[in-house]
Amino acid sequence: MAENLCEGNKMNEEIHLNLECTLKSLADAEREIGELKMVVGLMLAKLPTNEREAVINELRSWGFPEKANEFDQFVHPRPAR
Template identity: 55%
Template sequence: MSREKHHLNVSCEATNLQEINREIGQLKMVIGFMLAKFSPEQKQAVINELNGWGLPNSAEEFDQFVNPRPPR
């Protein structure tokens, strides 16, 4: 199997912590929406991998897209 080389140029023009926080929040939502399109098995596999990589906070955060919670 040959490996292709790819170059990505991704940027964020934030001038303060509030803008950085907004950008990170938007990115998390995009990832969550993409995760929601996976099969139930694939969704759970992602959560398990996050936990396996020592990222329990991220696993809990993205688990909301896997196992929606009722409104409070």
């Protein structure tokens, strides 16, 4: 699907998403964000290695170097501390 939505560094198709969550506190928001990051990371980890690398490179090229570094741990797992 991503290959249909992205061309180079620009979106070439408009899509509409309807996603909701109920937040009662900042802690709820933090938990929801953390869970979403884990879902994205686990989906990323399921891709073939070259596709995982491509996603990280795209994040950098789209101006999200911090997120690329954060999600890179799903591409290049680090030893437990």
